[in-house]
Amino acid sequence: MDLKQLYYEMLRIRRVEESIATLYAEQQMRCPVHLSIGQEAVAAGAAAALKPGDQAMSGHRSHAHYLAKGGSLRAMLAEIYGKATGCCGGKGGSMHLVDLAAGFMGAVPIVGSTIPIAVGLAFGAQLQGSSRVTLAFFGEGATEEGVFHESINFASLKKLPVVFVCENNFYSVYSPLEVRQPRHREVFQQAIGHGVESHQADGNEVAEVLRLTQAAVEKARSGGGPTFIEFKTYRWREHCGPGYDNDIGYRTPEEYEHWKALCPLERTRRQLLAAGTAAAELDTMQARIDLEIAEAAAFAKASPFPTRESATQPLFAA
Amino acid sequence: MNRIRKYHEALLEATDLCLARDPRVYLMGLGVPDPKGIFGTTLGLQQKHGARRVLDMPTAENGMTGVAIGTAIAGMRPILTHQRLDFALLAMEQMVNQAAKWHYMFGGQMRVPLVIRMILGRGWGQGPQHSQSLHAWFAHVPGLKVVMPVTPQDAKGLLIASVEDDNPVIFLEHRWLHNITGHVPEGHYTVPIGPARIARAGKDVTIVAASYMVLEALRAAELLAADGIETEVIDLRTISPLDSDTINESVSRTGRLVVADLGTKSFGISGEIIARVVEAQLASLKAPPGRVSAPDYPTPTSPALANNYYPRAPHIVAAVRRQFGLPVDEASLMVDNSIWLDVPDKSFTGPF
Ligand SMILES: Cc1ncc(C[n+]2csc(CCOP(=O)(O)OP(=O)(O)O)c2C)c(N)n1
Ligand SMILES: [Mg+2]
Numbered sequence: 322m323d324l325k326q327l328y329y330e331m332l333r334i335r336r337v338e339e340s341i342a343t344l345y346a347e348q349q350m351r352c353p354v355h356l357s358i359g360q361e362a363v364a365a366g367a368a369a370a371l372k373p374g375d376q377a378m379s380g381h382r383s384h385a386h387y388l389a390k391g392g393s394l395r396a397m398l399a400e401i402y403g404k405a406t407g408c409c410g411g412k413g414g415s416m417h418l419v420d421l422a423a424g425f426m427g428a429v430p431i432v433g434s435t436i437p438i439a440v441g442l443a444f445g446a447q448l449q450g451s452s453r454v455t456l457a458f459f460g461e462g463a464t465e466e467g468v469f470h471e472s473i474n475f476a477s478l479k480k481l482p483v484v485f486v487c488e489n490n491f492y493s494v495y496s497p498l499e500v501r502q503p504r505h506r507e508v509f510q511q512a513i514g515h516g517v518e519s520h521q522a523d524g525n526e527v528a529e530v531l532r533l534t535q536a537a538v539e540k541a542r543s544g545g546g547p548t549f550i551e552f553k554t555y556r557w558r559e560h561c562g563p564g565y566d567n568d569i570g571y572r573t574p575e576e577y578e579h580w581k582a583l584c585p586l587e588r589t590r591r592q593l594l595a596a597g598t599a600a601a602e603l604d605t606m607q608a609r610i611d612l613e614i615a616e617a618a619a620f621a622k623a624s625p626f627p628t629r630e631s632a633t634q635p636l637f638a639a
Numbered sequence: 640m641n642r643i644r645k646y647h648e649a650l651l652e653a654t655d656l657c658l659a660r661d662p663r664v665y666l667m668g669l670g671v672p673d674p675k676g677i678f679g680t681t682l683g684l685q686q687k688h689g690a691r692r693v694l695d696m697p698t699a700e701n702g703m704t705g706v707a708i709g710t711a712i713a714g715m716r717p718i719l720t721h722q723r724l725d726f727a728l729l730a731m732e733q734m735v736n737q738a739a740k741w742h743y744m745f746g747g748q749m750r751v752p753l754v755i756r757m758i759l760g761r762g763w764g765q766g767p768q769h770s771q772s773l774h775a776w777f778a779h780v781p782g783l784k785v786v787m788p789v790t791p792q793d794a795k796g797l798l799i800a801s802v803e804d805d806n807p808v809i810f811l812e813h814r815w816l817h818n819i820t821g822h823v824p825e826g827h828y829t830v831p832i833g834p835a836r837i838a839r840a841g842k843d844v845t846i847v848a849a850s851y852m853v854l855e856a857l858r859a860a861e862l863l864a865a866d867g868i869e870t871e872v873i874d875l876r877t878i879s880p881l882d883s884d885t886i887n888e889s890v891s892r893t894g895r896l897v898v899a900d901l902g903t904k905s906f907g908i909s910g911e912i913i914a915r916v917v918e919a920q921l922a923s924l925k926a927p928p929g930r931v932s933a934p935d936y937p938t939p940t941s942p943a944l945a946n947n948y949y950p951r952a953p954h955i956v957a958a959v960r961r962q963f964g965l966p967v968d969e970a971s972l973m974v975d976n977s978i979w980l981d982v983p984d985k986s987f988t989g990p991f
Contacts, residue, residue, distance in 0.1 A: 351942045351981055352764025353990040403764070403941030411941030414764045431725065431768055432698050465697035466729065493698045495673035500695040562990045569674035626943035626976055636936050 322369040325598060327527045328589045329606050330365035334385045335586060336610045337394065338558075341384070341401065344618060345563035350401045352414035353430075357385035359557035360488055362585035364389040364458070366530025367486045367550075370538045371456060376424045376442055378435040379458040381416050382488075382556075383428035386458045391423035394613065398621035406624040410631065426455075432493075433459060433466035436485070440472040443483035443541075454541045456484045456534075461508050461551070462493030465501055470515070473549065477516045480546035484537045485512065487549065488524060490556045495571040512549030524552025525585040528592075555580035644823040646816045647679040649791035650756075653798035654681065654718065656827055658688045661716060664802060665692040667707065668720030668756075677720050678758070678817045704730035704755070708738050708807075711753045716802060724757040724811065725768050731776075738807040739782030754801045756810045759850070759901065761949070762981045763990055765814075766940035772901035772933065774849075775908045777809045778879035784832055785879040787811040787850040791821040793876055796830030804832060813851040813901070815983035835882035837889070841869035844895035844959050847886055847912055849875040852899040852931075852950075859899075859955035868959060878908055883915045890916050894925035897958045899950065904932040929958035942979045949980070 322330075338356045345354065357364060360382075368377065368389030379386040387397060393408065400407025401415045408419050416430035426442060429435055439457035446453040463469055464487060476483050489508050491498045502508065512519035518540075522529050530552060537548035557580070559566035567577050590603060644652070657664045666684060668677065672695050676682035685693040696703050700721065707717040721727040727734075734755065741751045760770040777785045784806055788794045794812070801808035838853055839860050848856040853874045860870035871889050875882065890896050896916055898909035909930040916928065931950045939945055957967040974980060 351979060352766065352940050353769075403943055407941075409940075411944055412767070412937075412939045414766050414940035416766065416768070417940070429768060431729075462698040465699045467699065467701050468729070494670050495675065496670055496695045496698075500672075501697040571674050627939075627941055629944075629947055629973065632939055632944045632948065633934065633936050 322531065324528060324589060324593060327365050327369060327531065328586070328593060328603065330369070330389055331361040331527060331586050331589065332606055333610045334361045334364060334388050336607065337388060337614055338384060340614050340618065342558065342563035349622070351403060352401060352416070353561050354401065354415045354563065355382040355561050356558045356563070357382055357556070359580065359584070360490060360524070360554045361385055362527040362530050363486065363488050363524045363552045363554055366527040367456060367458070367534040369531050370534035371424070371454065373424065375454045375456065375538070376426050377456045377458060378426050378439040378442070379428040380432060380435060380460065380463065381428070381430035382460065383418050383458070384415070387418040387420060387425050387428065390420070390425040392418060392420035392425045393423070395617040395620045396420065398617050399624050402621045402624070403626065404621060404624035405627040405631070406621070411627040433463035433468045435459070436463060436469050437472035440476045440481060440483055443476065443481040444479060446482055447479065452542055454482045454484065454538050456486055456538070458486050458488065460493070461487055461489040461491070461498065462501070463487070464508055464511055473512060473515045473517055473547070476547040480544065482541035483547045484534060484541055485547060485549040486534065487551045489551050489553050492556070492560070492572070494560050495569070497571070507551070509549060509551035517547050517549050519549040519551070521551045521553070524554030525583045525588065527585055527589055555583070557581065641822045642825055643820050644791050646791045646794050646819050649795040649823045650680040650798055650812070651682060651684070652823065653795040655684060655687065657718070657799060657802040658684065658692060660827065663714060663716045664718065665694070665715060666718045666720070667694050667696050667703065669696055669698055670722060671695055671720060677722065681720070700726055700729040701733055704733035705737065707753055708733060708741070708751055711751045712741070712749050716752045718754045718756065718802060720756040722758055723760050723769050724773055725760070725771050727755065727757050734777070734783070734807070735780050739780045742806065743782060750805045751807050752805045753807045754798070754810050755807070756812065759811055759813045761814050762983065762987070764940045764942065764945070764981070765938065767937040770938045774811055774878055775902050775906065778908060782807070783879065784808045784877070785811065786832055786877045787813070788876055789816060789850050789853040789874055791819065791823045793830050793836070795823055796828050797832065797876065799827065800829040800832050803829065808832065811850065815851050818984065818986055830876065832877050833880050833882060834876070835885040836874045836876055837871065837885070838874040839870065839872040841871035841893070843869045843893055844897065844962060845871045845873060845886070845889040845893045846897045846899055846955060846959070847873045847875060848899040849878055849908070850901060852901055855950070855952045856899050856955055858952035859959065862952060862956050863959055868963065870959065881912070881915070883919070886912060887916060887919050891920055891923050894923050895962045896924070896928040897931060897955060897962065898928065899931040899955050902932060903935050904930060905935050907932060926962040929962060931955050931958050942981050943976050946974050946976070946980050951980070
């Protein structure tokens with residue numbers, strides 16, 4: 322994927338998230354939403370390193386990962402609206418996205434809980450002799466859960482074809498990293514202790530995200546085992562919900578402005594313009610994207626709610 | 640004179656008092672010192688009692704539960720909080736294998752005075768993994784005490800009693816109770832762990848409920864009064880140990896029993912309560928006991944599905960009417976999509 326395409330993917334994620342933030346005020350999206358505005362480069366760059374047959378999983382903040390992996394926008398918005406046409410038929414909402422056709426194998430809001438499942442998908446690929454690679458998206462908070470360490474140990478032991486993509490946005494809800502992890506140890510160093518190749522990089526530089534993830538995916542596919550990559554990035558909006566939460570005082574305006582100036586989209590745009598891309602071309606991207614979003618939102622809103630009778634099913638596979 | 644406070648304020652007062660009275664008490668949980676302070680229940684405590692005793696923690700429920708147990712054994716009295724019960728499931732091993740059994744399995748040589756606060760979520764699309772009422776799981780484990788107060792007064796008194804208890808206590812708060820108001824006495828007092836409370840006296844039927852379901856039961860009692868049925872509502876306050884005496888005494892007078900519970904029906908506390916009454920006084924029952932509970936499937940997220948997931952006062956009314964052989968309009972129990980029942984009151988703005 323070239324830089325222009327990566328920019329398109331990031332812009333699409335940004336515009337979808339912004340649209341959700343706007344539409345949320347109508348109170349028809351009746352579920353918690355965790356937006357990825359500011360973190361688009363990790364999703365776009367990492368997913369671009371995957372082939373269509375590869376798989377990805379994520380957690381509570383998964384809209385960007387789902388979209389970047391090719392998940393249906395219509396089905397995502399319909400799911401957030403609680404509709405029968407949603408990707409879970411209305412059972413899940415924003416925090417439970419899935420698109421099997423796109424290889425997005427599921428996202429759930431229990432922190433860290435899809436990491437072992439992603440490792441299991443990779444173990445399954447190994448058992449089946451498949452060349453499929455699995456990518457696990459999670460936040461730095463998830464590296465504090467025991468299940469992360471248990472699973473990365475196993476991935477290391479079996480040299481599983483899995484890539485651990487950690488988005489370090491420095492907060493777990495409103496708890497800063499300093500009260501959760503030792504200052505003298507970086508997040509990515511944890512993986513080294515498990516014998517896993519590990520990197521730390523700028524998560525707002527999409528080309529760098531792609532380059533590092535691509536190397537990790539190729540290594541995994543050729544039997545080289547897992548890689549862990551910590552991407553530093555920043556969440557602009559409130560932890561959960563459509564608005565901003567800088568007013569409540571858990572982070573400083575300076576920190577926020579610092580990271581806003583590092584906007585992954587602006588940076589890429591500047592690079593593209595410097596390389597000769599016409600501004601008009603980039604601007605038409607947005608028009609195209611907004612049209613797609615408007616159509617998908619209209620579809621979601623017009624879709625029927627699931628029927629009462631469907632509530633009890635499908636509890637067991639038949 | 641009434642001293643009206645919110646439920647979350649009552650919990651804050653209780654915690655503040657415990658921290659002030661006993662230097663062994665400390666409070667830990669993800670988000671405890673943050674600006675939202677666990678739905679207001681921990682606001683200002685770090686400023687007042689210091690960062691050593693009021694602290695945040697890693698996103699590591701299982702490990703930190705063990706750490707809390709260790710400090711309890713070492714002589715501290717930890718209060719550990721989780722923003723959802725669902726997150727604390729990661730710590731089941733430490734709670735069930737260790738905290739619950741430590742005193743017993745080492746022959747009473749050590750104590751684990753530990754309070755674990757968890758919030759039962761509901762509403763605004765909390766869905767399958769943010770809304771489970773698994774109190775029965777904890778009640779099933781010998782060695783754990785399980786309390787789930789509904790009034791602000793009991794919330795404060797039971798939290799203080801839990802902190803002062805020498806055993807692990809699971810303290811469950813329903814998300815929809817945090818903003819309710821009621822009289823909260825000033826200063827230190829305890830509400831003992833164990834005894835239930837007669838929330839409303841009546842002679843015709845006994846409804847047993849806990850936590851948020853007590854409010855639905857009281858609403859049902861109002862509706863039933865219009866039909867001339869006098870309902871006794873028992874607020875369990877503590878589900879383990881269970882106050883069988885109060886329940887049995889009531890049913891011996893009314894001869895009719897309905898249990899209204901937050902959890903899914905099968906293998907929940909309603910079955911246990913009914914079993915105890917049947918064992919004690921089958922002959923005094925004038926009708927088979929009734930159960931009102933969540934259905935046996937996960938909580939769906941869509942408001943259209945969640946609307947009819949949770950049992951409400953009309954369901955309790957229907958269960959009581961069945962006991963009297965009165966007709967029940969089943970269709971009236973269902974709500975359509977013209978109204979969303981996913982907020983407790985207008986002050987709830989979501990999204991969590
Ligand atoms: C096991 C568990 N504990 C706590 C929570 C509450 N929670 C929801 S999102 C979140 C933040 C996790 O931080 P991180 O993994 O860094 O992701 P971020 O929100 O920063 O993207 C937490 C703690 C949860 N959902 N699951
Ligand atoms: Mg984070």
